[in-house]
Amino acid sequence: MTAPPTRRSDATRAAILRAARERFAADGYERATIRAIAADARIDPSMVMRYYGSKEGLFAAAAEFDLRLPELADLPADRIGEALVRHFLDRWEGDGTLVALLRTASTNPGAAERMRTIFADQLGAAVARTVADPATAARRAGLVASQILGLAFTRYVVRLPPVADADPAELIAWVAPTVQRYLTGPAPR
Template identity: 75%
Template structure:
């Protein structure tokens, strides 16, 4: 019957006027980020995102064209890695780890990306691009032998993404409960070693 009231609880015009296009675009994007983060690509429906943004689903299409495109925009993601070349060698690990932490805590974009990358091929491709280029480049500037940079960046990514996965996505209790400070202290030597230890494979 589709008649869910004619007057829905809090319509977009409840408070009075309507929003500017900019405001609506931004509201949709915010809602999309939250939903993608919480539910992953498949379970995050356009209808739910639209409801969160207090807007009709068709508006999402008008502003972003398609769900795939909306996700691409929502997952636009810059690690904004700091320049590590000025950091003394023995502080590299700690610096990188604590930077990642302040970047993640309170920003749900990375979990969203991880959730989606697990099932959506273009999401996986995006994570791959982010980590092989952005992290790869930053690591390249810091590593002695540049040919080893990809491998070292991969190892660093494996530990950092492992933490993101267990803490934000799977929510393993010990990883959720640990304080950022403690976690940083545990992780820093690992990252440091991946960056600086001689490659054990090149005997």
């Protein structure tokens, strides 16, 4: 039995999303154009509009992102911070979608909302499964996000040399203890 052939519209949508993610990552939301994305996908701009309706609709589809977090509850409690920082550095290094979303979130309210939703839903749920006091889970997840997003902004958007040039293992060694404290340290009174 063979798999059914990929429909042409599925292939076109995939090409548009791939081109959009790359273009948004390279140019940011404001400078990326439907025309440039269509050229990158080797299709007519009207096809982008047909499938996504607008630049905003295309960005929303391109910004769908699964953080693919490891199952934190399966890890030793004292290694969760390190695992999270390593995981996020691997994701940022290998996927321009998060970089594009981060860059765009600083100037576009829709992108900022998308980033909030991704981190609140995905990271928030993962942290909630690991903390002793569920009442502190959202705060702890937010603080972890502040470190992860701050690191990413500094390394991939601003490209501050001491951080942008650092080896990932060194960054993990610096940042993981702070993330670990947010996750397992006592809550302030």
